[in-house]
Every structure is written in structure tokens, then in C-alpha cells.
Amino acid sequence: MPLSPLRLFVLVVALILGSTGCGSTTRIVNQWSHPDYASPRFSRILVIGVSKQPSLRRTFEDEFAAKLKAAGVDAVPSYRYIPEDGPVDETRLQAAVKQANADAAIVTRVVRVERKTQVSPGFYQPAPAPGFGFYPGYSVAWLGYYEPPMVYQYDVYISETSLYDMARNLLVWSGTAETRAPGDINKEITRYVDVVIKALRSKNLLA
Numbered sequence: 419m420p421l422s423p424l425r426l427f428v429l430v431v432a433l434i435l436g437s438t439g440c441g442s443t444t445r446i447v448n449q450w451s452h453p454d455y456a457s458p459r460f461s462r463i464l465v466i467g468v469s470k471q472p473s474l475r476r477t478f479e480d481e482f483a484a485k486l487k488a489a490g491v492d493a494v495p496s497y498r499y500i501p502e503d504g505p506v507d508e509t510r511l512q513a514a515v516k517q518a519n520a521d522a523a524i525v526t527r528v529v530r531v532e533r534k535t536q537v538s539p540g541f542y543q544p545a546p547a548p549g550f551g552f553y554p555g556y557s558v559a560w561l562g563y564y565e566p567p568m569v570y571q572y573d574v575y576i577s578e579t580s581l582y583d584m585a586r587n588l589l590v591w592s593g594t595a596e597t598r599a600p601g602d603i604n605k606e607i608t609r610y611v612d613v614v615i616k617a618l619r620s621k622n623l624l625a
Contacts, residue, residue: 578592
């Protein structure tokens with residue numbers, strides 16, 4: 419039975435809504451910058467990804483450092499100086515900063531994961547009033563149809579990135595980002611880094 423134009427439209431809209439709910443995006447939802455901080459000229463930034471998964475941490479730090487270099491700011495991943503998979507004490511951290519010859523540090527961590535639900539509306543088109551007789555009533559019954567609501571669930575990762583001036587031991591910028599339904603982790607890391615660097619540039623925090 420061919421689809422009517424109206425029914426086809428409803429199905430297309432439902433598919434678009436579904437793909438939107440399942441698609442992956444990253445956006446800054448909140449950010450703060452130090453009100454009295456002058457535009458910096460950092461010579462080297464140490465990139466720190468807070469994760470107990472070594473491969474994920476290395477991938478993230480390498481990508482962030484590479485993107486910062488492409489933006490004209492020298493940067494190095496922290497795993498070269500802090501190979502430990504867990505937290506280190508302040509003395510060890512400060513030693514790593516000094517060893518890296520970094521005057522700034524960027525720290526990124528996942529704050530929490532939220533499960534979201536998106537519902538696309540259903541649609542009902544009533545059949546015309548049935549005619550008299552058995553067959554007219556039967557044939558008219560095929561003209562009405564109902565499309566049930568479509569329900570999608572997806573995860574939203576809430577993460578935080580902070581930029582520190584190490585010479586002054588000062589937090590100069592912090593941003594909270596939402597990443598919806600990450601699929602390919604490598605592509606999502608690239609998107610995340612791009613969004614954060616764009617936000618930093620908008621605040622004149624990168625030379």
C-alpha cells in the first residue's frame with residue numbers, strides 16, 4: 419500500500435527527530451573567566467586529561483596539544499611527565515609542570531553522565547465516515563492510520579575544562595560542556611577540543 423504524502427512527511431519528521439536525538443554534539447553551556455586577568459602570552463601549555471583509562475587520556479591529551487599547536491600555542495601532553503594512571507600529589511604535579519617548562523595548564527575532567535529521553539509525537543489520521551454496507555465499511559477502514567510516538571534515550575556527558583596561569587597559580591578560565599551521545603570517541607574528542615579552543619579564543623586567552 420503506497421504511502422500518502424502526509425504519512426510520508428510524518429515518517430520523515432520522526433526520522434529527523436530521532437537522528438537529532440541520537441546525534442553527537444558538543445557545546446559550551448557555561449563559562450567563567452577571571453575579570454581582572456590581562457590577555458596572556460603563554461609560552462607552553464601542559465594538557466592534562468583526568469582519566470584512569472591510559473589510552474583515552476593519551477588520545478585526548480595528544481589531540482588537544484596538537485590543536486593548540488595548530489592554533490599557534492605550544493603545548494605538551496602531561497603523560498610524558500606524569501605517566502601514572504591515577505592522581506599525584508602537589509609536589510609531583512609541580513615538578514611535572516617545571517619539567518615540561520610550562521607556564522600554563524589545561525585540565526579536563528568528566529563531571530557526570532546524564533540519561534536523557536526524547537519523545538517525538540505520534541500522529542493519527544481518522545478514516546472517513548464509513549458508507550452503508552459491508553464492503554464500503556471495510557474499505558474505508560484502511561484509509562485511517564496511526565503512527566505511535568517514538569522514544570529515544572541517549573547519554574549526555576557533562577565535562578569541565580579549566581585553564582591555569584602557573585606563574586601566578588591562578589585559575590583564569592573554566593568552561594562546562596555538554597557532549598550528547600558520543601559515538602566515535604576520536605571524532606568526539608576532536609569536536610570537543612575545537613569547541614573549547616574556540617571559547618578560549620573568544621575570551622582572548624590564547625595568543
